[in-house]
Amino acid sequence: xTHLTPDExxxxxxxxxxxxxxxxxxxxxECRRQLNDLENAxxxxxxxxxxxxxxLFWNHFSTRVNExxxxxxxxxxxxxxxxQMLLPLxxxxxxxxxxxxxxxxxxxxxxIEANVSAAAETLTAPDxxxxxxxxxxxxxxxxxxxxxxxxxxxxxxxxxxTLTAEEQQELTRLLKAELTRAKS
Amino acid sequence: xxxxxxxxxxQWTMPVVKPLTELGDEExxxxxxxGSREAFDVIVERHRRAVYQVCYRFMNNHEDASDLAQDAxxxxxxxxxxxxxxxxxxTWLYRIAVNxxxxxxxxxxxxxxxxxxxxxxxxxxxxxxxxxxxREERAVAVRHAIASLPEKQRxxxxxxTYHDLSHQQIAEVLGSSVGAVKANFFHALxxxxxxxxxAP
Numbered sequence: 001x002t003h004l005t006p007d008e009x010x011x012x013x014x015x016x017x018x019x020x021x022x023x024x025x026x027x028x029x030e031c032r033r034q035l036n037d038l039e040n041a042x043x044x045x046x047x048x049x050x051x052x053x054x055x056l057f058w059n060h061f062s063t064r065v066n067e068x069x070x071x072x073x074x075x076x077x078x079x080x081x082x083x084q085m086l087l088p089l090x091x092x093x094x095x096x097x098x099x100x101x102x103x104x105x106x107x108x109x110x111x112i113e114a115n116v117s118a119a120a121e122t123l124t125a126p127d128x129x130x131x132x133x134x135x136x137x138x139x140x141x142x143x144x145x146x147x148x149x150x151x152x153x154x155x156x157x158x159x160x161x162t163l164t165a166e167e168q169q170e171l172t173r174l175l176k177a178e179l180t181r182a183k184s
Numbered sequence: 185x186x187x188x189x190x191x192x193x194x195q196w197t198m199p200v201v202k203p204l205t206e207l208g209d210e211e212x213x214x215x216x217x218x219g220s221r222e223a224f225d226v227i228v229e230r231h232r233r234a235v236y237q238v239c240y241r242f243m244n245n246h247e248d249a250s251d252l253a254q255d256a257x258x259x260x261x262x263x264x265x266x267x268x269x270x271x272x273x274x275t276w277l278y279r280i281a282v283n284x285x286x287x288x289x290x291x292x293x294x295x296x297x298x299x300x301x302x303x304x305x306x307x308x309x310x311x312x313x314x315x316x317x318x319r320e321e322r323a324v325a326v327r328h329a330i331a332s333l334p335e336k337q338r339x340x341x342x343x344x345t346y347h348d349l350s351h352q353q354i355a356e357v358l359g360s361s362v363g364a365v366k367a368n369f370f371h372a373l374x375x376x377x378x379x380x381x382x383a384p
Contacts, residue, residue: 037373044380045345062229
């Protein structure tokens with residue numbers, strides 16, 4: 001029969017060895033010697049007590065623990081960063097963001113100016129179609145055109161009225177520039 | 185209503201408040217987790233010696249054992265809300281103490297107490313005193329031998345021998361298997377025998 005395994009030796013030491021293995025142990029000098037060595041080592045360990053600190057040490061120990069706890073920084077995140085606070089804050093932030101995104105966007109003055117300038121540039125460099133139209137209507141009087149029904153009376157005024165304040169401002173600037181250029 | 189019956193009614197309706205020192209560990213943990221420092225003080229008083237001894241056997245000197253036991257209780261206070269009672273409070277505290285010791289050991293080599301007490305004093309004539317001295321010599325040698333064991337073997341030997349934890353409980357404390365714990369215990373005892381066998 002095989003010798004006791006380390007597990008079985010521990011079981012034997014703790015009085016939990018299976019009956020059939022106990023028969024082997026009783027008959028095997030080598031296993032008994034190993035078991036005896038383990039028991040002696042355990043017995044030595046059990047008798048090695050820890051030196052008792054002075055009663056004064058125990059009196060101070062609890063105080064030291066309490067002082068060390070008090071000296072600890074407040075645990076974890078600051079109060080305002082805890083989830084109880086972050087959750088409503090996050091919800092509010094999402095709500096504000098959603099409102100901002102759902103609002104109709106107003107073009108920035110800079111963007112309008114850029115668009116108008118680009119349009120002006122195209123006007124200063126007209127294509128062939130525009131030259132043909134300009135040639136055809138070049139000498140046409142606006143009032144005469146209105147009378148003949150070429151353009152609807154008051155259409156220019158209504159167009160100006162639909163412009164935004166920034167567009168009107170830009171139109172004024174362009175007209176003034178054109179007048180200055182015509183005078184010179 | 186007579187005076188006696190009024191008194192009996194009052195005693196029946198008034199909640200009986202037990203002193204903290206009479207509460208069980210479970211009740212103390214509940215109170216401490218809710219923020220009661222008084223309840224935690226009682227836990228410290230109740231378990232400080234055992235936690236200190238785990239640390240002492242690990243480090244083999246009073247200074248480190250004292251610091252580490254204190255550190256273990258500070259961590260216990262901070263983690264009290266996470267203790268769900270899956271194990272006994274003492275087992276949980278041992279786990280913290282062992283972890284604190286393992287962390288310290290990895291950062292710093294163990295400083296063991298001087299071994300002067302093993303020096304022989306030939307002029308001691310009283311038999312009882314000699315016996316006591318021999319026992320103390322042997323205890324010092326054993327403590328040194330335990331302190332020199334590999335960490336897992338040392339932790340297993342300490343928890344099994346001095347704190348009566350089962351192999352299963354030690355496995356939980358050390359985060360290993362029962363098989364590994366048994367193997368560590370076996371090797372710890374064998375190594376202890378070898379070290380003590382070669383000790384002067």
